Amino acid sequence: xxxxxxxxxxxxxxxxxxxxxxxxxxxxxxxxxxxxxxxxxxxxxxxxxxxxxxxxxxxxxxxxxxxxxxxxxxxxxxxxxxxxxxxxxxxxxxxxxxxxxxxxxxxxxxxxxxxxxxxxxxxxxxxxxxxxxxxxxxxxxxxxxxxxxxxxxxxxxxxxxxxxxxxxxxxxxxxxxxxxxxxxxxxxxxxxxxxxxxxxxxxxxxxxxxxxxxxxxxxxxxxxxxxxxxxxxxxxxxxxxxxxxxxxxxxxxxxxxxxxxxxxxxxxxxxxxxxxxxxxxxxxxxxxxxxxxxxxxxxxxxx
Amino acid sequence: xxxxxxxxxxxxxxxxxxxxxxxxxxxxxxxxxxxxxxxxxxxxxxxxxxxxxxxxxxxxxxxxxxxxxxxxxxxxxxxxxxxxxxxxxxxxxxxxxxxxxxxxxxxxxxxxxxxxxxxxxxxxxxxxxxxxxxxxxxxxxxxxxxxxxxxxxxxxxxxxxxxxxxxxxxxxxxxxxxxxxxxxxxxxxxxxxxxxxxxxxxxxxxxxxxxxxxxxxxxxxxxxxxxxxxxxxxxxxxxxxxxxxx
Numbered sequence: 278x279x280x281x282x283x284x285x286x287x288x289x290x291x292x293x294x295x296x297x298x299x300x301x302x303x304x305x306x307x308x309x310x311x312x313x314x315x316x317x318x319x320x321x322x323x324x325x326x327x328x329x330x331x332x333x334x335x336x337x338x339x340x341x342x343x344x345x346x347x348x349x350x351x352x353x354x355x356x357x358x359x360x361x362x363x364x365x366x367x368x369x370x371x372x373x374x375x376x377x378x379x380x381x382x383x384x385x386x387x388x389x390x391x392x393x394x395x396x397x398x399x400x401x402x403x404x405x406x407x408x409x410x411x412x413x414x415x416x417x418x419x420x421x422x423x424x425x426x427x428x429x430x431x432x433x434x435x436x437x438x439x440x441x442x443x444x445x446x447x448x449x450x451x452x453x454x455x456x457x458x459x460x461x462x463x464x465x466x467x468x469x470x471x472x473x474x475x476x477x478x479x480x481x482x483x484x485x486x487x488x489x490x491x492x493x494x495x496x497x498x499x500x501x502x503x504x505x506x507x508x509x510x511x512x513x514x515x516x517x518x519x520x521x522x523x524x525x526x527x528x529x530x531x532x533x534x535x536x537x538x539x540x541x542x543x544x545x546x547x548x549x550x551x552x553x554x555x556x557x558x559x560x561x562x563x564x565x566x567x568x569x570x571x572x573x574x575x576x577x578x579x580x
Numbered sequence: 581x582x583x584x585x586x587x588x589x590x591x592x593x594x595x596x597x598x599x600x601x602x603x604x605x606x607x608x609x610x611x612x613x614x615x616x617x618x619x620x621x622x623x624x625x626x627x628x629x630x631x632x633x634x635x636x637x638x639x640x641x642x643x644x645x646x647x648x649x650x651x652x653x654x655x656x657x658x659x660x661x662x663x664x665x666x667x668x669x670x671x672x673x674x675x676x677x678x679x680x681x682x683x684x685x686x687x688x689x690x691x692x693x694x695x696x697x698x699x700x701x702x703x704x705x706x707x708x709x710x711x712x713x714x715x716x717x718x719x720x721x722x723x724x725x726x727x728x729x730x731x732x733x734x735x736x737x738x739x740x741x742x743x744x745x746x747x748x749x750x751x752x753x754x755x756x757x758x759x760x761x762x763x764x765x766x767x768x769x770x771x772x773x774x775x776x777x778x779x780x781x782x783x784x785x786x787x788x789x790x791x792x793x794x795x796x797x798x799x800x801x802x803x804x805x806x807x808x809x810x811x812x813x814x815x816x817x818x819x820x821x822x823x824x825x826x
Binding site: 315316317318319413414415437440441442443444445446447448469470471484513514517530531532533534571574575578579 | 742749760774780819
């Protein structure tokens with residue numbers, strides 16, 4: 278049995294019939310960390326809300342742990358854990374009260390499943406008497422994760438848990454997810470940060486409600502179709518403008534300290550270097566590189 | 581000698597016993613893209629609010645575009661642009677109405693507003709959206725529009741607080757094209773971000789840890805100093821030791 282299965286799942290909003298989720302089909306295996314990778318407005322939250330039975334689909338089917346998201350909504354609600362993108366705990370209850378509340382609602386106690394949250398909870402335990410609304414962003418996030426875990430869910434849905442979080446805290450958060458996976462919990466997580474995609478077992482790249490690709494991160498980068506080069510020069514902005522005017526290149530864009538430029542086939546590197554120098558650029562460096570997930574995503578978006 | 585448009589000297593903000601921003605001293609040059617980095621809770625927002633004339637420092641000094649942060653806050657506000665991480669244009673006004681509204685607030689004449697609106701709409705390729713409600717635009721467009729509105733009155737400095745969070749990778753780069761273009765026109769750009777690849781697009785960056793600026797240099801030099809291959813690594817080395825915040 279698949280942990281999660283979507284079959285042409287569709288969601289349409291409003292009078293204008295905006296298609297937020299467009300016939301999305303995918304499966305998540307048990308014990309897998311599955312990433313939904315895409316920008317704001319891609320449809321990630323709508324998918325999560327349908328899978329957690331908070332929103333009815335307008336087409337297609339989906340199941341979680343074999344339960345149908347429409348017919349068996351009550352079962353699903355008792356077995357899954359959901360951490361929404363927006364902080365949704367009770368701001369007027371303390372840290373401990375929030376956790377106790379969620380445990381009680383799910384018919385369990387903090388003690389029974391403490392082993393699942395221990396690693397995370399110890400980091401916020403010294404604030405256990407503080408009201409949740411008064412916590413910093415990172416602590417709110419940790420508490421929300423504890424509350425989503427306290428009933429030992431079979432599948433954990435995390436909607437953009439790391440958006441707006443600094444790189445150090447993001448790294449720590451992903452380490453927590455790995456430990457949860459080791460305890461057998463299936464995790465479906467969404468993120469707009471492309472670098473986090475490589476931390477998932479498999480990912481779906483999604484944009485405007487449509488799946489662009491579903492694969493392991495490694496297979497996605499391996500299937501990048503073009504030749505990709507990283508180029509550097511003293512003046513980055515001039516380099517970007519010069520590259521975008523170079524009509525032999527398929528695409529070019531900034532990428533950290535380099536510009537990435539892609540070609541349909543292998544090129545003579547010296548010709549490109551000469552062209553850049555001719556245009557007055559100095560300090561030109563050039564090397565062929567392997568594509569990252571972000572390169573693949575850009576390539577798919579431009580199609 | 582380059583023009584210094586932001587200059588701080590031991591700028592400090594205390595909330596009770598808590599020192600949110602602890603004696604930060606730095607300068608930013610005209611036309612520079614300056615990245616202001618730090619972990620959540622490091623004190624970036626507090627510092628930025630002082631620099632924008634929105635919060636009075638507890639001690640230390642700063643001048644923004646030549647104006648003092650204690651006494652000349654109204655002058656500062658006229659000379660800067662600000663884009664918050666939370667979308668702050670009016671969703672129920674059209675693109676054109678938002679431009680006209682903010683142009684009016686900044687004291688532009690009707691003629692200036694008309695010329696600026698046309699320029700801006702053309703530059704962003706928003707011709708067919710000009711009369712649509714801003715609320716109906718995709719996030720990427722909203723962000724580009726917010727930035728353009730923040731520099732509508734040609735401020736000397738524009739402050740950008742995490743302008744690209746959650747935006748797709750193509751739009752994120754188009755956004756940076758706007759930043760580069762503004763810097764080339766001589767606008768100083770002061771920007772915070774959690775994307776370390778974007779830190780590389782800055783001329784210089786500072787990294788705050790627990791209220792203090794722990795490093796300030798060009799991305800290349802910082803990587804050299806910390807013997808790191810990426811800005812991500814530099815950030816990690818510095819912020820890992822942070823005691824407070826999250």
